[in-house]
Amino acid sequence: MSDIxxxxxxxxxxxQLSHGLSSLADRAPDDxxxxxxxVSDEATHVRHHxxxxxxxxxxxxxxxxxxxAVGWTVDYVALDDPANTGSFSDEVARxxxxxxxxxxxxxxxxxxxxxxxxxxxxESLGVRVxxxxxxxxxxxxxxFFAWAAGRRELRMEYFYREMRRRTGLLMAGDKPVGGRxxxxxxxxxxxxxxxxxxxxxxxxxxxxxxxxxxxVEQRFAGHFGSxxxxxxxxxxxxxxxxxQAFLTExxxxxxxxxxxxxxxxxxxxxxxxxxxxxxxxxxPLELCRRAxxxxxxxxxxxxxxxxxxxxxxxxxxxxxxxxxxxxPGLAQANALDAKRPLPDFWWTGETKMRCLSQCVRxxxxxxxxxxxxxxxxxxxxxxxxGLRPNEVADWFLAVYADAFEWVELPNVAGMALHAxxxxxxxxxxxxxxxxxxxxxxxxxxxxxxxKQRTGPEACPFNAxxxxxLDRNEGKLGGNMRLAQPYANWRRMDxxxxxxxxxxxxxxxxxxxxxxxxxxx
Ligand code: FAD
Ligand code: DLZ
Ligand code: SF4
Numbered sequence: 001m002s003d004i005x006x007x008x009x010x011x012x013x014x015x016q017l018s019h020g021l022s023s024l025a026d027r028a029p030d031d032x033x034x035x036x037x038x039v040s041d042e043a044t045h046v047r048h049h050x051x052x053x054x055x056x057x058x059x060x061x062x063x064x065x066x067x068x069a070v071g072w073t074v075d076y077v078a079l080d081d082p083a084n085t086g087s088f089s090d091e092v093a094r095x096x097x098x099x100x101x102x103x104x105x106x107x108x109x110x111x112x113x114x115x116x117x118x119x120x121x122x123e124s125l126g127v128r129v130x131x132x133x134x135x136x137x138x139x140x141x142x143x144f145f146a147w148a149a150g151r152r153e154l155r156m157e158y159f160y161r162e163m164r165r166r167t168g169l170l171m172a173g174d175k176p177v178g179g180r181x182x183x184x185x186x187x188x189x190x191x192x193x194x195x196x197x198x199x200x201x202x203x204x205x206x207x208x209x210x211x212x213x214x215x216v217e218q219r220f221a222g223h224f225g226s227x228x229x230x231x232x233x234x235x236x237x238x239x240x241x242x243x244q245a246f247l248t249e250x251x252x253x254x255x256x257x258x259x260x261x262x263x264x265x266x267x268x269x270x271x272x273x274x275x276x277x278x279x280x281x282x283x284p285l286e287l288c289r290r291a292x293x294x295x296x297x298x299x300x301x302x303x304x305x306x307x308x309x310x311x312x313x314x315x316x317x318x319x320x321x322x323x324x325x326x327x328p329g330l331a332q333a334n335a336l337d338a339k340r341p342l343p344d345f346w347w348t349g350e351t352k353m354r355c356l357s358q359c360v361r362x363x364x365x366x367x368x369x370x371x372x373x374x375x376x377x378x379x380x381x382x383x384x385x386g387l388r389p390n391e392v393a394d395w396f397l398a399v400y401a402d403a404f405e406w407v408e409l410p411n412v413a414g415m416a417l418h419a420x421x422x423x424x425x426x427x428x429x430x431x432x433x434x435x436x437x438x439x440x441x442x443x444x445x446x447x448x449x450x451k452q453r454t455g456p457e458a459c460p461f462n463a464x465x466x467x468x469l470d471r472n473e474g475k476l477g478g479n480m481r482l483a484q485p486y487a488n489w490r491r492m493d494x495x496x497x498x499x500x501x502x503x504x505x506x507x508x509x510x511x512x513x514x515x516x517x518x519x520x
Contacts, residue, residue, distance in 0.1 A: 209234055330409055
């Protein structure tokens with residue numbers, strides 16, 4: 001504890017850009033210095049997509065300006081400040097010295113790695129460090145742990161019902177409106193080739209964002225991704241416009257086409273609000289109340305609004321709880337013993353598999369792919385091909401504008417790869433090419449034939465699907481939800497099975513491992 005009587009230093013991290021942040025709530029401007037730090041360590045611990053770095057640095061600069069406008073003193077360390085040390089810990093130490101700060105107050109970080117760093121400050125900094133809960137979620141972590149305690153199965157659906165009761169969203173007394181908790185059955189519309197989802201409103205980069213684009217293009221030139229079409233909200237005002245456009249233009253069809261994929265639309269009817277939510281530019285509960293109001297006003301159907309609210313107060317909150325429940329083990333989890341290195345086309349996009357090349361392309365151009373592209377194309381391929389979970393997780397953490405480990409890792413290791421042994425999902429999301437053919441327009445113009453199972457022209461997903469089941473029979477053969485596919489596999493005659501496995505292996509042999517320096 002220091003005997004200096006200077007101000008309290010309040011570091012605000014790049015995903016804590018909310019005016020109601022707990023670390024500011026009991027502070028007064030005359031006794032507080034806010035510290036914001038652009039540090040190279042955060043951009044390079046995995047080599048983030050250039051547009052993601054632009055988003056975070058520009059949003060930090062906009063937020064600092066807003067804080068100053070309402071009277072806070074903000075000490076802002078820019079990336080190109082010659083004295084910048086490049087790390088949170090060293091910048092906080094420098095900040096304490098600069099201001100003679102008597103203590104540090106910080107909202108708990110969203111990632112385990114950064115929490116461990118902050119806990120070490122208690123020893124290293126020589127001043128009091130107070131860490132406060134992050135109140136920007138619907139479910140406080142202690143409540144999630146209490147919900148999880150003693151349950152054998154931690155299924156999202158039951159957690160979600162608790163969140164509906166807690167928030168009162170789409171509730172009539174203690175019953176769900178419409179008599180059902182979940183309208184997912186109505187949300188499986190396939191892509192119709194002539195579907196034309198509305199274009200997103202253009203958020204033209206202002207001078208502050210343009211300056212950051214210049215800086216990032218120069219400092220992180222070798223990182224993956226393009227900044228050319230940068231269109232992410234970087235302030236609460238931008239995020240409000242983006243939310244309004246979603247609620248009025250895309251929410252009504254969000255549900256029906258939630259699982260659909262079209263080569264001509266990178267966004268479909270999705271919200272593209274995850275970066276703004278994860279940075280703190282939008283409040284998740286308020287957004288859900290506005291979605292509910294669209295249904296109440298008769299402007300959006302129940303299946304769309306319930307589907308959207310389920311993603312936000314169900315999946316998003318549940319994923320966060322699971323991250324803190326399962327860390328640090330989750331980062332090493334590999335229940336299916338997957339050993340194959342990440343193939344190079346995950347970075348280059350150069351593959352004849354059209355579904356995958358489309359997903360890598362939108363990822364490179366937009367730092368975005370929608371949920372089904374992430375889960376059923378990229379994730380499904382990684383699962384079936386047995387890619388190493390830590391390499392897949394590094395890739396997902398690096399390339400998406402919304403990727404922070406708390407939300408990326410449970411989705412990758414748990415939902416997509418089943419690397420957590422089924423803690424999060426009761427069965428792997430494994431699918432053959434037929435699923436992609438049904439839900440997208442990718443297969444028509446693909447070099448591979450989706451109806452063919454074996455041989456050089458066959459869709460690789462088909463043989464890989466059986467290869468996955470066969471090689472994991474010891475671990476998954478007893479899963480009741482896979483009983484039907486395993487029965488089909490065992491019924492197949494021996495020659496056909498051998499031909500299928502050989503075809504999968506011939507394909508796997510063609511994969512060229514990526515240069516690891518893409519990610520780290
Ligand atoms: P929409 O489809 O419009 O959904 C609305 C909102 O619901 C999203 O903005 C998001 O906040 C929330 N949401 C939906 N599904 C999930 C989910 N599974 N987990 C958490 N929140 C959810 N989401 C991230 O925010 N960051 C990630 O790093 C991330 N990595 C993922 C990796 C994989 C392998 C998978 C399968 C999913 C991942 N997701 C991640 C979840 C989901 O794909 C994205 O939240 C979504 O695609 C964001 O786009 P959107 O705003 O258009 O979402
Ligand atoms: C992702 C990221 C990047 C690229 N850069 C910064 C930065 O310069 N300064 C900052 O405060 N935050 C950055 N972030 C987000 C942090 O990684 C994120 O806030 C922590 O990981 C949360 O625990
Ligand atoms: Fe993807 Fe197979 Fe369809 Fe090609 S045929 S787009 S590889 S699912």
